[in-house]
Structure formats: structure tokens, C-alpha cells
């Protein structure tokens with residue numbers, strides 16, 4: 348980028364050539380929009396930004412996902428949605444070429460993605476050269492047995508994703524990763540995996556948009572943020588979904604986002620920039636934290652519960668900068684780092700407020 352003399356710093360949306368959104372917990376929760384998300388995405392469309400949606404959910408087709416977004420008031424186009432079924436089909440295409448015979452094991456999204464990629468969906472008795480396994484509500488034992496037999500017969504095995512659970516109204520239910528595990532017990536190979544946190548899904552989405560510098564925006568550390576890291580893309584975590592501020596502090600290396608945002612509205616502001624202090628703490632805006640041995644403390648005058656949201660966000664950013672630096676590069680976790688109770692209370696308040704007005708269980 349050229350050096351600019353413009354005193355107004357560029358917004359996050361301006362400095363990336365694709366905004367690549369995870370869906371559940373970022374754009375919607377279940378059927379309903381995350382508060383503020385429709386307006387924030389609408390503004391990005393109005394500004395002419397390139398937008399994509401990347402989902403590990405293999406059971407719905409991109410058309411169904413885009414239809415859901417349009418019902419919420421987001422002007423999403425079908426081709427902006429990339430599913431893990433499409434990424435799985437891409438993996439098969441790269442290895443076996445167009446026209447390869449593939450046994451689809453999953454919902455309608457799997458079969459549709461194979462056809463779209465120029466592959467041939469076939470039955471278990473038609474000598475499939477590959478098996479693509481994704482989630483489907485109607486999957487039964489005989490489907491899994493067919494998959495196992497084909498894989499033992501030499502078929503390439505590609506899983507759309509390996510999420511062990513998926514959220515339902517009644518709480519977590521077995522996800523595709525659990526059904527992949529059932530097949531794995533009957534075969535001697537591991538599947539290739541297309542979805543997050545493997546890089547294929549994000550790479551496919553970026554390639555379709557012709558983007559070189561996407562911003563991945565998600566709510567999960569182990570899929571969205573890890574996927575951004577594995578894809579070499581900038582990753583932003585929003586606090587509207589699954590990950591709490593305190594969980595973020597303990598994020599292992601490889602799952603630490605480049606940016607921490609309260610919600611999608613922050614895409615229209617410049618990137619916040621925490622800085623380390625010489626004594627091992629960190630600052631961001633007016634917030635300051637320090638390390639006291641193996642404990643992370645808010646400095647005197649730190650924002651507490653009830654403080655303005657942006658001050659609490661800066662407190663979290665500073666705390667993450669200090670905690671992640673202190674955990675070093677090798678251990679993989681923040682280890683024994685404790686969080687001072689007042690700081691923990693402020694961060695807990697932040698988490699609750701970022702998920703405001705959402706239907707909760």
C-alpha cells in the first residue's frame with residue numbers, strides 16, 4: 348500500500364480486498380440475525396466491498412444459505428457462499444480430475460457440490476473413485492457402511508469437515524466429525540479434510556473472489572481463527588458468538604486472532620493496535636494491563652464492569668497482547684497465567700454485552 352498523507356486512518360473494510368464471514372455466531376445465531384450485523388454488512392455492500400461467506404455446514408446448499416441471508420435483509424448472492432462441500436469437491440477435482448465417480452455420503456449439499464464441480468455422483472456399487480462425506484440428517488448406518496466399503500476398496504476419502512458436534516435447539520448433537528469417526532473405526536486410513544481449520548475452504552473462497560488479502564471474520568478459535576492462521580490470512584474474532592473474552596485470553600498458539608472486535612460494526616473503523624510495555628504489560632487506547640508474576644492485572648484506573656464498551660474492548664486487547672506474549676512460543680497455551688478478579692469481572696461483563704439481545708438458552 349502507498350503511504351498516505353490522509354489524516355483519516357483506513358478502516359478494516361478498506362484495507363482488505365475480501366471480507367470473508369463465518370455465519371453462525373457472526374452473521375446469525377440459529378435463524379436470527381446477530382444485532383447490528385445486517386446494517387454492518389449492508390454498509391460494506393453499499394461501499395462496494397467484496398464479501399464472501401464460508402461455512403463448514405455441508406448439509407445446506409449455497410443457494411439455501413444465501414436465501415437465509417436474504418431473508419434477514421442481507422443482499423447476499425448465491426456465488427458469495429462457499430461451503431465445505433464445495434471445498435471437498437475441489438479437493439477431489441484436484442486429485443482425480445473432472446468426471447471422477449464419487450460416492451456422496453451426506454445431505455443434498457454434498458451431491459449438489461459434486462455436480463457443480465463437474466464430478467459424477469454414483470452409488471456404492473458403481474466403483475466410486477472417491478467418497479465425499481458431509482453432514483446429512485438422513486444419514487444412516489448403511490450409508491456409513493457403504494462409505495467404509497468404498498474406502499477399503501481404494502476410494503479417496505474426503506470429509507467436508509470434522510466438527511464433532513453441531514448446535515441445535517436442544518443443545519449439541521453429533522456433527523460430521525462424529526460420523527467420520529464412526530467410518531474411521533472401520534477403515535485403515537484418515538480422511539482428507541476440506542473445511543475449517545484446514546485451509547481449503549478459505550482458499551477456495553478467496554480464489555473465487557480473486558482476493559489476495561482477505562479478512563476472515565469468525566467466532567470460533569479452533570475453526571475460524573485456526574483456519575485463518577493455516578490459510579495465511581488475517582483473522583478477526585468477534586465476540587457475538589461462541590468465544591468469551593476469558594477464553595480468548597487462554598487461546599493456544601495457532602488460534603490467536605490478529606484482531607479482536609466486538610461485532611461486525613467494527614469493520615468500519617480502523618484496526619485497533621495494542622502495544623507491549625517495557626515491563627511486560629500492554630496498552631491499548633486508554634487501557635493498560637501489567638503482568639505480576641504469573642498473574643495478569645488491570646492497572647490502576649482500568650475500566651471495570653459497566654465501563655464504555657470500547658474501553659472494555661481495549662482492555663481485552665491489551666490483556667491478550669500481554670497474556671499471549673508471556674506464554675511464549677513453545678508451550679501452546681497460556682499455561683498457569685491467572686487473571687486478577689477485577690479484570691476477569693470486567694472481561695465477563697464485556698462478553699455478556701457483546702452477545703446482547705440474542706436468544707439464549
Ligand SMILES: [Mg+2]
Nearest residue numbers: 369371372566
Ligand atoms: Mg461460527
